[in-house]
Amino acid sequence: MSAKQTLKDQIIQKAWEDAEFKKKLIANPKEAVKEAFGVDVPDAVEVEVVEESADKYYLVLPPNPADVKAAADSEAAMWE
Structure with a gap:
């Protein structure tokens, strides 16, 4: 499992268990x-x-793999 998927799973689990976190996640995810x-x-x-x-x-x-490859050098690429 990728680090991105692991983090995603952890965020979802915390949102299910913690109503205040879920509320904040929806309002201000970052x-x-x-x-x-x-x-x-x-x-x-x-x-x-x-x-x-x-x-x-x-x-x-999800993003088109061709687009991801073209943007591989961008700051956002690691989040794709």
């Missing part, structure tokens, strides 16, 4: 992640948190 996990998300990376429900599902399209 600050919530920094406070809870000590991880600075670069300014070049935009983070949006949405919560699914039983009747609302979000399909996340």
Whole structure:
């Protein structure tokens, strides 16, 4: 499992267990992640948190591998 996926799993688990963290994560994801996990998300990376429900599902399209390869030198590339 990648470090990115591990962090993602930890964030989700904490949001399920800690209502205050979840509230802050939705309102200000970068600050919530920094406070809870000590991880600075670069300014070049935009983070949006949405919560699914039983009747609302979000399909996340990952970046096209060709686009990721072209942007490999950017500050945001490690977050792709």
